[in-house]
Amino acid sequence: MTNDEIRMTNEFRETKAKRHLGFVIHSSFVIRISSLALLLASCDKPAALPQQRPVRVHLTCDVNGRIEPCGCFTGQFGGLSRTQTVLMAEGKPTLRVDAGDSIGGAEDYHVIQFKHVLQAFKSLGFHAVNLGRREAALDVETLRKVAADSPVPLVSANVVDARTQEPMARPWVQATVDGVRYGIVGVVDPKSVGETDLGAGVELLDPASAITKHLPEAKKDVDVLVLLTFAREERMKELAAQFFEFQLILGGDVRQPSQELLRANRSYILATTNQSRALGFFQAALKPDGTLEQPKQEIIFMADDIPQDEGIIAHAEAYRAEVRTTKLAIDDPQRTRDDAVPGVRVAARYVGSEACAACHAEDYAIWQKSAHSMAFPALQRRESEADPSCIGCHTIGFGTESGYRREFAGKRLTQVGCESCHGPGSTHVEQRNAQRTQGREPGFKFRPLAAADCVTCHHGEFSRPFEWEEFWKLIAHGKKK
Ligand code: HEC
Ligand code: HEC
Ligand code: HEC
Ligand code: HEC
Incomplete structure (x- = not known):
């Protein structure tokens, strides 16, 4: 055998994916093993490591709290519940990392949800979850607690406590997958985080200095050094130019997942995004000198024919159960009194669609037949009617003082009502009544609406x-129908 080429087609992955998922993950990869290596392997120790070892990595970014897709329309792609199905079909071990923005926001219910997102990452077999822009928006105490309780290591070398300069998460972690030892350093680029978006008591150090500080420890005894970066593509390239040590730079703060594998200095750069709809995959053969050969990247898009994994769905259910019984800041009408400026006339309040029916009978009848009048039961069917991340678009005025509150338990101000689009109507109703009974001209006018209000x-x-054109004709009412 001279200069043989051993082709390892990733058959398992392909056939499994086809059989169970009805979609194809195209991938075949080739490892060249020199005849010398084979000879050595066969006559020396049969179980010796081959000269080239497989590096395989799965990457998520911008999961945005999506343990499962929201279910708002049938073309749904996202959800860690689908990511899991794809990972199970993969069959082979991979390094699994998240580059940041896996939390949905900085509200208390997002933090509750994040706990369950991290549990889901644990079930998905993740090795590290990086802090991104949204995680850096948490206040220092919350972030410290989340990091301490996380079942998956949270990493970040440059998100620190502003007072003590101590990292809020682990600056780096190491993990061994399939005999390959990985060192993983995490950073978030300050250019990806607005000054005002930073959480109270949190500070961002310059990523390069933070990396320099922790690199000697992180790279000790590892085969592959990975930089998890929540950063824009140009910044990832800059970091690649500054640090030759990283074989892989994974991100990031991008508008769409990498179309192709980038190479900068000695690093391969791969980025993904899209609210858990796109899963990044990288594979290569690791040479004894640490270089990666035959690199290959792939972005696997979650299609809605990929079944959702029950085990991950259970984490979404656990979140819903917890948020349902937890008192939240948004439940407190005092907090949401943004319109109550002292000495200023209180702005109009929400009164509910029924209050409009008497004078706008025709519009009301059209609305009743439309999907908007059934938006709340849609949430109830999904047991999401107590989930603040859903309620806003399926009720009237949620998050304002006079709008829907969870304590109403579906009894009033539900659905996408008249005022969800036109705005609070108390002043209008009062003035139009006064007009009818006393002939007084109304001073208040609803503002005109357009497509931007639907979006x-x-x-x-x-x-x-x-x-x-398509949507309006299904709900057309008023003068412009
Ligand atoms: C940003 C606004 C928004 C948020 C937040 C939102 N929805 Fe929706 N939802 C919509 C819109 C718009 C539609 C209609 C989609 C269409 O017809 O294309 C919809 C439709 C739905 C439907 C389908 C209704 C039916 O009758 O079949 C369900 C179910 C649903 N949403 C559940 C949820 C759940 C659960 C959440 C929270 C995880 C959520 N929504 C959060 C805007 C939202
Ligand atoms: C007491 C009767 C009455 C009630 C109750 C009433 N309206 Fe009106 N509304 C009118 C009249 C009269 C007009 C002016 C003529 C027209 O456009 O139909 C009007 C006009 C409007 C307009 C056009 C813009 C404007 O400000 O003139 C909108 C939008 C509107 N109403 C929405 C609502 C909504 C939403 C509600 C419920 C919160 C509501 N109306 C309740 C009588 C009423
Ligand atoms: C407050 C959030 C919200 C706004 C604003 C909104 N919608 Fe909707 N829309 C929804 C939700 C939620 C649903 C799904 C309701 C359901 O099916 O249960 C929906 C459903 C629809 C549907 C039905 C789609 C279908 O499957 O048949 C149409 C049409 C529609 N909206 C048109 C509009 C138009 C036009 C506007 C702007 C004038 C608009 N919507 C503004 C939340 C909204
Ligand atoms: C999904 C958003 C949406 C909902 C829900 C909705 N409207 Fe409208 N409405 C519009 C849009 C868009 C227009 C047309 C643009 C405009 O006139 O501002 C309109 C127009 C009107 C007009 C005519 C405005 C004028 O200038 O003469 C009236 C009156 C009206 N709506 C009343 C209602 C009432 C009453 C309800 C509830 C029964 C309702 N609307 C529900 C979006 C909505």
Whole structure:
């Protein structure tokens, strides 16, 4: 055998994916093993490591709290529940890392949800979860607690306590997968985080200095050094130029997942994003000198025919059960009194769609037949009617003082009502009544609406692509129908 080429087609992965998922993950990879290596392996120790070892990595970024997809329309792609199905079909061990922004926001319910996201990451077999822009928006106490309780290591070398300069998470972690030892350092780029978006008591150090500080420890006894970066592509390239040590730089703060594998200095750069809809995959053969050969990247898009994993769905259910019984800041009407400025007339309040029916009978009848009048039961069917991350678009005025509150338990101000679009109507109702009974001219006018007002709810994963012409005709009312 001279210069043989041993082709290892990743058959298992392909057939499994085809059989169970009805979709194909195309991948075949080739490892060259020199005849010398084979000879050595066969006559010396049969179980010796081959000269080249497989590096395989799965990457997520911008999971945004999506343990499972929201279910707003049937073209749903996202959810760690689907990621798990793909990872199970993969069959082989991979390094599994998240580059940041896996939390949904900085509200108390996002923090509760994040706990369950991290549990889900644990079930997914993740090795490290990096702090991104949204995690850096948590206040120092919350972040410290979340990091301490996390079942998966949270990493970040440059998100620190502003007072003590101590890292809020682990600056780096090491993990061994399939005989390959990985060192993983995490950073978030300050250019990806607005000054005002930073959590109270949290500070961001310059990523390069933070990396320099922790690199000697992180790279000790590892085969592959990975930088998890929540950063834009140009910044990832800059870091690659500054540090030759990283074989892999994984991110990031990008608008769409990497179309191709980038190479900068000695690093391969791969980025993904998209609210857990896109899973990044990297594989290569690790040479004894530490270089990666035959690198290959792939972005696996979650399609809605990928079944959701029951075990991960259980984490979403656990979140819903917890948030349902937890008192939240948004439940407190005092906190949401943003319109109550002392000495200023209180702005209009929400009164509910029924208050409009008497004078706008025709519009009301049209609305009642539309999907908008059934938006709350849709949440109830998914047991999400107590989940603040859903309620906003399926009720009237949630998060404002006079709007829907969870304590109403579905009894009033539910659905996408008249005022979800037109705004609070108390002043209008009072003035139009006064007009009718006393002939007084109303001073208040609702502002005119347009497509932009629909897109506040009809966007992203929450809606099929919004087309005014198509959507408006299904709910047309008023003068312009
Ligand atoms: C940003 C606004 C927004 C948020 C937040 C939101 N939804 Fe929706 N939801 C929509 C819109 C818009 C539609 C209609 C989509 C379409 O028809 O294309 C919808 C539709 C739905 C439907 C389908 C309704 C039916 O009758 O079949 C369900 C179920 C649903 N949402 C559940 C949820 C759940 C659960 C959450 C929280 C995890 C959530 N929504 C959060 C805007 C939102
Ligand atoms: C007492 C009767 C009455 C009630 C109750 C009432 N309206 Fe009206 N509304 C009118 C009249 C009269 C007009 C002016 C003529 C027209 O456009 O139909 C009007 C006009 C409007 C307009 C056009 C813009 C404007 O400000 O004139 C909108 C939008 C509207 N109403 C929405 C609502 C909504 C939403 C509610 C419930 C919160 C509501 N109305 C309740 C009588 C009423
Ligand atoms: C407050 C959030 C919100 C706003 C604003 C909003 N929608 Fe919706 N819309 C929803 C939700 C939620 C649903 C799904 C209701 C259901 O099916 O249970 C929906 C469903 C629809 C549907 C039904 C789609 C279907 O499957 O048949 C149409 C059409 C629609 N919206 C049009 C509009 C238009 C036009 C506007 C702007 C004038 C608009 N929406 C503004 C939340 C909103
Ligand atoms: C999904 C958003 C949405 C909902 C829900 C909705 N409207 Fe409208 N409404 C619009 C839009 C958009 C227009 C047309 C643009 C405009 O006139 O501002 C309109 C127009 C109107 C008009 C005519 C405005 C004028 O200038 O004469 C009235 C009256 C009205 N709506 C009343 C209602 C009432 C009453 C309800 C509830 C029964 C309701 N609307 C529910 C979005 C909505």
